[in-house]
Amino acid sequence: MPVKIYNTLSRKKEELQPIEPGHVRLYVCGITSYDYCHIGHARSALAFDMIVRYLRYLGNKVTYIRNFTDIDDKIITRANEQNTTTEELANRFIDEFYVDMDKLGVDRPTMEPKATEHIQEMIDLITELIEKDMAYPAGGDVYYSVNSFANYGKLSGRNLEDMQAGARISVNENKTNPMDFVLWKASKPGEPSWNSPWGPGRPGWHIECSAMSRKYLGSTFDIHGGGQDLIFPHHENELAQSEGANNKPYVKMWIHHGFVTIRDEKMSKSLGNFLTIRDILDHYHPEVLRFFIFSTHYRNPLDFSEAAMQDSMTGLKRLYECLAAVDALEDNCQDKVDSIAGAKDIKKIESLEENFQKAMNNDFNTAQAQGSIFETVKTMNKILRTLPDAPSSEDHKLLQTAAATIKKLAGIMGILQVPAAVYLAVGKAEMLAKTDISEAEILACIEERNQARIDKNWAKSDEIRNNLLEKGIELNDGPKGTGWSVKRS
RNA sequence: GGCGGCGUAGCCAAGCGGCUAAGGCACUGGUCUGCAAAACCAUGAUUCAGCGGUUCAAAUCCGCUCGCCGCCUCCA
Structure with a gap:
């Protein structure tokens, strides 16, 4: 059964067919490192963590690259405010990012390149674009000429005329076309800078991903991911740079996840309505956050509320209660006792993995996958409640196998990974402390x-x-x- | 203004042309209990924002209307 993925580029679900069969190459835009991460960042990290785990569960090799943007305007501004260097600031928040990721149990990507460690690769790429007449230096900056790329706008479904009509773009005298974007920025005095053929400066935002993905995954790779807000301009510009320079399709499939909202508004720093990962983890078990995030399909908006978190907590506990009940089964089965589980129950339990895969193959539908787990738990509970003190070994085995399968599959979403008794006891102890x-x-x-x-x-x-x-x-x-x-x- | 998405039971949320419209939370009833609570079991949409159309068949496709949201500026 093939995995179908919604591809932003084609706006359709397509079968995943890795360029190298059995080996998926994935690049995801990571964080700009200048502050603590909020739940939106958690959703991103968790969504791709789940996707990678599922693809590996299916037997694929996955090379997963997620970058750190460790130089940009916001980092410079924040570093100045804090009287520190951009390097110190960026590294400090990368460390904090890892604290959060580790608490959430997010697996590390294969590689996590930093922009500042790939300046030369970016300079090379910009040089190639200039040689091809797709970019031009001006006043110490270098700009990408959007008119040189016929397909500009194909990812985000825009065209240059429409964009210029409603342009909210500040006038920049150096640009030939107002939609041209910067590849290399001349540095102002006191700003961090690197030497380049165009004078001291620093890279523009988009070029890092083009350079690093090419270095680690090649000119064409399977999947590129990120939040929906990156479609334009970031990914559109990346695509223009890479295809412009390489003359090859950049990415086969683009995956973009939805936002976390609060009261149906996008969580963002400018609105001041964001909650950091650690705010949440102070109050909830990491698995509760994971359960919550995977209760909605990754492309849909996810509205955060205390009530929703409480529901997730209750739901997760229900799952753990069932696993705990199976764990608590005494090993005193008898072969001569009749089995309680009916043929229908057995069939239902045995179809779990198939149903789970069906859901996940449909564009990683974790909401539906969770449903298949709940259905199985319901059947297991039904058996558990009528189980005699000395159950038949068939029933015993059925339940234990089911519990093991649940744990294995739930592990793709990173839930039910704590021994059930421990989860329930720890929750109790934490609550008692209050x-x-x-x-x-x-x-x-x-x-x-x-x-x-x-x-x-x-x-x-x-x-x-x-x-x-x-x-x-x-x-x-x-x-x-x-x-x-x-x-x- | 341009582009994209969403609107399914009290709430959350799957389903995206054809089996009884998953699942969770809440409510209610039951089991248990001295009575409770917790846990478990059972129960809810003749209907999928509205109106038209396509089709043997539509929540699912098309058109229009209404409402909400996102992107077009940094953003996961």
């Missing part, structure tokens, strides 16, 4: 109450229970004794 009561005190109350219950002193029993409830502790009486949990506020 109350002003200790576990020992709770257990003492439970003991006292259990004596009251033995005495059938319901008034006292309920009083103890209510007192605990006021402190945020809920009790639950079960066949195996009385347990407790922290009530969600």
Whole structure:
């Protein structure tokens, strides 16, 4: 079953057919490193983490390149504000980026090139464009001439006339055409700069990706990814540079993910409505964020809210409860006992992996893939609740195999990777820390109450229970004794 | 103004020409319990923003209308 991917370039879903069969080459635009990352960056990293994991799960080799932009206007401005160098600032936030990525359990790409370490490659590329008359130096800058590239606008579906009509472009006397964009920027005094044939300066934003992708993936590669806001101008310009210089198709498929929104507005620094990854991780388990992000298809907008995070938390817990129940199964099965699972149940459980793949092959539909896991869990719970104390070894094995499959598949989304009992216990401990009561005190109350219950002193029993409830502790009486949990506020 | 996307049950969200319109959360009922809570089970759209059209067949394709959002400036 082939993987179908929505290609921004063709605006259609297309089958993934790697140039080298079995080896997918992927380039993703990473962060500009001058601040902490927000949830939008998390979505990007997580989406491509999932895509790479899935392609590898299918048996492909994946070469995954994600760059760091470590020199640009914002970095220079911020470094000046903080009285530091661009290098120190960029590296500091690259380190912070890794802190966040590690917490989220994002796998490292194959390579993570930095712009400043590829100045020569960029100069070479710009030189080639000038030689081909597709770029021109002017006043220490070098510009790409959009008129020299017949297909300019093909990725974003624009044409030069329309764009100039509604142009919000500042007038730049050096440019021949207002839509021309900078490949090399002359540096002002005090700014970081590199020597070049056009004088001291620094690279424009787009050229780094053209240069680095060519170096590591070749002139034509399989997939290029990024956020939808990069389609224009960044990716459009990259495409123009690369195809202009190489005379070959740049990328076979373009993948662009949607934004994270808050109250249906794009999260952005200018609106001031962004939440950093660490803001979220202070309050939620990383898997809750992953569960939330993968509950919507990657191309659709994803609206962040506390309520949505709570829902994700509840949903994830439901999955873990099922895995914990399977883990807790005692190893006392009997061969002579009849199996409880009906043919339909078995079929349903056994079709999980196929359904999961079907969903993922359809443009990485994680929302649907999650649904297939929930369906399986429902069937497993049905079996679990009617399972005798000494279950048949067939049922036991069925459940354990199902749990293992769930963990394997969920791992592509990076969820259900903690031992279930640990996840549930850690969540409980973290919540307990937010109350002003200790576990020992709770257990003492439970003991006292259990004596009251033995005495059938319901008034006292309920009083103890209510007192605990006021402190945020809920009790639950079960066949195996009385347990407790922290009530969600 | 140009380009693109979205509008499916109370909320979130799949489905993108044909099996009963997935799944999650919430609600309600049940199991459990001394009573609860938690957990589990069960239950909800004759209908997919509206109106037309194409088709044997449409939430799915086409057109128009309404509403929301994004890009066109740095942005994941």
